[in-house]
Amino acid sequence: MDTSFDPTGLACLVALSDTGSFAAAAQRLALTPSAVSQRMRALEAQWGQPLVVRTRPLDFTPSGSVLLRLARQWQSLAAEATRQLGAASAHGERVPIGVNADSLATWVLPALDALMREGVQVGFGIDLRVDDQDFTHEALRAGTVLGCVSSLAEPLHGCGMQRLGVMPYLAVASPALLRELPAAGLRATDLARLPVLVFDRKDGMARAWAQQAFGLPDLRLRERHVPSSEAYVEAACRGWGIGVAPQLQVAAALADGRLQPVLPSVTVPVTLYWHQWLLDGAADRGLLGRIGAALQQHAAQVLEA
The missing domain is CATH 1.10.10.10 (Winged helix-like DNA-binding domain superfamily/Winged helix DNA-binding domain)
Incomplete structure (x- = not known):
């Protein structure tokens, strides 16, 4: 052979x-x-x-x-070698990374803004691939991305990992929807009749919140799917259901009264990590390494430690 x-x-x-x-x-x-x-x-x-x-x-x-994993790593190494041989950048280089939708809607774009603008000028690109934070590492394993933001706490074989920080999730609802609750507040039985917003079929955040709030892992929820982070918050503001969203994303709506916390003392902390394929030391300082450094630097400013 x-x-x-x-x-x-x-x-x-x-x-x-x-x-x-x-x-x-x-x-x-x-x-x-x-x-x-x-x-x-x-x-x-x-x-x-x-x-x-x-x-x-x-x-x-x-x-x-x-x-495919080999092919992407090969291209990344070739691009870095081109830079080291005197070119400012390998024109046409594309680095795919996996991110969860909530991070993309809140902090990832500002983190990558300078790199994206540089790429427009000199000809490289960062391709963002969206999936649930529990599943982005599968794209890394499959070779469709070179790095990812994930909730996975262990690095894959051949990959490095850095902790980014904690993104707390809070259950919120419109004031009109909350007025339907009893004076004593939300009970487990209320979740059988009130709609709960869910991003998609991979999204387990609402169930994680319900289990943390009431200790009941098998609660049946009236799920309504809204597969967009921005539209998800808008649907909660419109009273479509209880939403479980990042505090970072709903802070403005909480401040102006469009949303209110359902159970203020109950949050679901999601710890995020940056994973990337480990190439050689030089490539690690290349575009993939710069992406990871930019994400870590901005995450330290906006996520909880």
Whole structure:
């Protein structure tokens, strides 16, 4: 078996991961879809196993994920070598990172603002991929991102990890919705009749809050899905249901009275970590390392220790 690595085939893997289709990958690489398909078939023949699941959007087999991780690390190392050889930046470098929606809506954009503006000027890019904080590390494992903000407290094999801080979540509701509660306040039985806002089917924050508030892990909630962090808070302000959102995100609405805390003494602390693939020492000071440093610096200012 030929165990050499063809950079053109690896570049096709990255393009397929980023774009989700052979046609879009071909457009990015300035090739025909047939040429991309031929390169992938050659790569699969070389390793004697399928690498890509040809669905819509396409996916990768476990073996394909192994090569995809290598391909992204290879590109990152090549970009850093280009810089060290005298270029200010590798034009066209793209670094995908995974972030949870609530961090993206609150503190990640300000943290990356300077880097993003620099990238506009010199030609590199940071691609943000959104998933629940409990699942972003799966994208890191699969090779679709090079770094991620995650609630996972243990680094994956081959990755480094830095603690970012704690993002507390608070249950909030509109004053009109709270007026429907008994004078004594919210009880566990009220959650059977009042709607509770949930981001999506991966979101376990409302259940975590209900368990912490009432010690009942199997409470049945009247869930209403609102799959956008900004729209989630807006839905809570409009009285669509009880929301469990980051204190950082609802601070303004609490201050002006559009929202009120449901149980002020009960919060759900979510500790966030930055994970990234460990390349060599030089690459770690490259764009991926700068992204991690920027996130850590800003997180120290806005998240709880």
